[in-house]
Amino acid sequence: MNKNFEHSELRAIQYGCGKMGKLILRYLYEKGVTIVGAIDSNPSLIGQDIADLIGLEQKLGITISGNPEEVFAKQPADICIVAIGSLMTEMYPLLTIPLKYGVNTITTCEEAFFPWTTSPEFSKRLDSLAKDNYCTLTASGYQDVFWGNLITVLAGASHKIIAIEGQASYNIEDYGIALAKIHGVGLPSAEFAAKISQANILPTYMWNSNEWLAARLGLTVKNINQKITPVIAEQPTASRLLNRTIAAGECLGMTATIDLETNEGPIIQAKSTGKIYGPADQDTNNWTIKGQPDINVTITQPATVELTCATIVNRIPEIMVANPGFLTTHNWPSPSYRGRILPSYLPTK
Amino acid sequence: MNKNFEHSELRAIQYGCGKMGKLILRYLYEKGVTIVGAIDSNPSLIGQDIADLIGLEQKLGITISGNPEEVFAKQPADICIVAIGSLMTEMYPLLTIPLKYGVNTITTCEEAFFPWTTSPEFSKRLDSLAKDNYCTLTASGYQDVFWGNLITVLAGASHKIIAIEGQASYNIEDYGIALAKIHGVGLPSAEFAAKISQANILPTYMWNSNEWLAARLGLTVKNINQKITPVIAEQPTASRLLNRTIAAGECLGMTATIDLETNEGPIIQAKSTGKIYGPADQDTNNWTIKGQPDINVTITQPATVELTCATIVNRIPEIMVANPGFLTTHNWPSPSYRGRILPSYLPTK
Numbered sequence: 001m002n003k004n005f006e007h008s009e010l011r012a013i014q015y016g017c018g019k020m021g022k023l024i025l026r027y028l029y030e031k032g033v034t035i036v037g038a039i040d041s042n043p044s045l046i047g048q049d050i051a052d053l054i055g056l057e058q059k060l061g062i063t064i065s066g067n068p069e070e071v072f073a074k075q076p077a078d079i080c081i082v083a084i085g086s087l088m089t090e091m092y093p094l095l096t097i098p099l100k101y102g103v104n105t106i107t108t109c110e111e112a113f114f115p116w117t118t119s120p121e122f123s124k125r126l127d128s129l130a131k132d133n134y135c136t137l138t139a140s141g142y143q144d145v146f147w148g149n150l151i152t153v154l155a156g157a158s159h160k161i162i163a164i165e166g167q168a169s170y171n172i173e174d175y176g177i178a179l180a181k182i183h184g185v186g187l188p189s190a191e192f193a194a195k196i197s198q199a200n201i202l203p204t205y206m207w208n209s210n211e212w213l214a215a216r217l218g219l220t221v222k223n224i225n226q227k228i229t230p231v232i233a234e235q236p237t238a239s240r241l242l243n244r245t246i247a248a249g250e251c252l253g254m255t256a257t258i259d260l261e262t263n264e265g266p267i268i269q270a271k272s273t274g275k276i277y278g279p280a281d282q283d284t285n286n287w288t289i290k291g292q293p294d295i296n297v298t299i300t301q302p303a304t305v306e307l308t309c310a311t312i313v314n315r316i317p318e319i320m321v322a323n324p325g326f327l328t329t330h331n332w333p334s335p336s337y338r339g340r341i342l343p344s345y346l347p348t349k
Numbered sequence: 350m351n352k353n354f355e356h357s358e359l360r361a362i363q364y365g366c367g368k369m370g371k372l373i374l375r376y377l378y379e380k381g382v383t384i385v386g387a388i389d390s391n392p393s394l395i396g397q398d399i400a401d402l403i404g405l406e407q408k409l410g411i412t413i414s415g416n417p418e419e420v421f422a423k424q425p426a427d428i429c430i431v432a433i434g435s436l437m438t439e440m441y442p443l444l445t446i447p448l449k450y451g452v453n454t455i456t457t458c459e460e461a462f463f464p465w466t467t468s469p470e471f472s473k474r475l476d477s478l479a480k481d482n483y484c485t486l487t488a489s490g491y492q493d494v495f496w497g498n499l500i501t502v503l504a505g506a507s508h509k510i511i512a513i514e515g516q517a518s519y520n521i522e523d524y525g526i527a528l529a530k531i532h533g534v535g536l537p538s539a540e541f542a543a544k545i546s547q548a549n550i551l552p553t554y555m556w557n558s559n560e561w562l563a564a565r566l567g568l569t570v571k572n573i574n575q576k577i578t579p580v581i582a583e584q585p586t587a588s589r590l591l592n593r594t595i596a597a598g599e600c601l602g603m604t605a606t607i608d609l610e611t612n613e614g615p616i617i618q619a620k621s622t623g624k625i626y627g628p629a630d631q632d633t634n635n636w637t638i639k640g641q642p643d644i645n646v647t648i649t650q651p652a653t654v655e656l657t658c659a660t661i662v663n664r665i666p667e668i669m670v671a672n673p674g675f676l677t678t679h680n681w682p683s684p685s686y687r688g689r690i691l692p693s694y695l696p697t698k
């Protein structure tokens with residue numbers, strides 16, 4: 001029923017109202033999307049009107065619920081935005097909920113950006129569930145543009161690609177405790193070392209993103225390796241997130257280095273560092289396409305959080321017209337700037 | 350007949366074998382395109398085998414002709430690449446030749462990148478001619494990616510665009526005498542000033558490119574202004590192209606500043622400087638999307654000539670499947686990296 005646009009607005013449910021979700025809610029609101037539901041498990045958020053969350057004077061009459069099943073059962077919606085966690089193991093059960101109710105879903109979950117190798121079973125099940133309920137699941141965020149389409153657009157001006165090299169960093173302070181844990185923040189360096197082999201099993205953002213990039217370029221993966229190394233504090237570094245100072249010798253975070261070989265020749269080597277920033281640190285995003293000719297791109301001080309949320313919202317119209325199933329964006333056009341997001345021009349599924 | 354791909358190769362005619370054409374020929378050859386003809390008006394090139402031009406040991410049996418009509422009349426081809434001049438007034442008669450023979454054509458002509466406002470009459474006539482002969486004309490080059498798709502891809506991660514600001518420079522030494530003339534290279538500064546009002550009538554690369562950018566973003570032009578200012582040599586600067594040293598006080602080239610207002614709100618302001626470089630100068634390409642959030646991109650030392658030629662060649666498969674007529678790339682996908690360019694997967698028109 002919610003596919004027929006018998007209503008005049010695009011109706012969204014925000015699932016996850018933390019740092020990201022809050023900003024997504026504001027962007028949705030400002031682009032003309034009607035927010036019909038909001039969900040979070042944080043007791044301090046439950047019951048709040050979303051107008052308070054996004055800084056509007058007038059209440060919107062939509063309060064944050066702690067019960068996702070109830071929200072979806074009661075409220076038809078066209079799109080659900082899930083901004084909670086980074087890994088498929090954690091996100092799988094949560095993603096099944098909107099899909100079960102036939103609601104198109106886009107998530108910030110970084111592994112879901114291209115999870116076919118790292119979580120094939122969960123991916124297959126989500127794909128079936130989406131198809132059974134005639135809706136679409138996809139994932140997007142910062143990496144969709146800055147580790148993905150930005151590179152493929154520049155590749156379109158290359159005669160011959162030998163290697164693609166990337167380097168990016170993000171501040172764990174900007175995200176949450178869940179992310180800090182995966183990155184080993186605050187561990188004594190000896191303890192991180194002991195856990196490296198275990199951490200190596202988990203895909204890092206760059207892993208999934210580099211597989212996406214290869215697929216987008218029509219390249220097939222021959223071999224992919226991930227190496228995780230700790231970033232050790234050289235001097236005491238205050239963390240708001242941990243509410244303590246990380247001592248010299250403790251972990252600030254980690255660097256993941258991906259080496260991807262393709263059957264076609266070009267290699268992809270990318271390094272992402274997630275850590276608690278010191279006062280002089282900034283987000284970075286630098287890529288080089290080595291070949292004929294070399295192409296070097298730098299994004300200066302990317303506003304990673306805002307760019308993630310804006311990209312997610314700009315992707316919505318494409319999900320609305322996509323085929324049912326779990327689809328990754330590697331064979332979609334790159335996200336478009338959209339002044340408004342209105343359903344009038346969207347066909348029904 | 351040349352649309353039916355009854356042959357197993359993609360057959361190209363290179364029209365213009367100067368600095369750009371020579372590199373395009375090599376890229377075509379290395380990507381598996383069969384070169385069936387080459388044309389140039391320069392007497393020192395006529396009669397040369399293109400193998401010599403691109404540095405192959407074995408002759409290819411294709412010599413440069415000074416007679417375009419003869420080449421097209423004799424030799425069926427699937428695509429013609431025209432790399433000669435920058436302005437429609439100059440290029441119009443030349444572009445009619447391949448079109449008359451029903452050969453798909455792509456040109457480096459910068460005005461042709463989006464000529465609908467600056468040369469509406471010529472554009473309309475070329476469109477009719479292409480349609481009458483069931484073939485496609487388009488233009489591409491460096492600006493297709495670096496002043497165009499690069500910006501629109503980043504815009505896809507923006508919540509709100511207030512302004513797009515660009516700054517680019519190129520070395521006139523890399524191009525030719527024709528370009529040097531348009532840029533006032535070597536003129537005494539007083540003489541350039543006298544000619545500014547006249548030069549203002551001619552569209553600069555950035556003008557057409559900014560109109561393309563607005564169209565690509567779905568914005569409509571309310572007002573566009575171009576200001577041309579000379580770049581005066583502060584010290585003597587040697588020019589290989591002019592075969593003399595430009596004295597202090599003479600013009601090294603010019604800066605064109607475009608101010609484009611849209612009916613939808615966002616403005617585009619871009620500045621391109623074309624001049625004879627001193628030893629410390631490098632090509633630059635910097636863009637800022639001002640809005641929520643700001644996005645800053647820098648391409649470090651872009652290899653403008655190589656990137657132009659590679660983009661042109663990578664665009665070929667899209668022309669082969671495009672509708673007949675004069676089409677600009679603003680509503681095509683961005684150019685794709687292509688390891689090979691083979692006709693096997695291209696449908697006929």
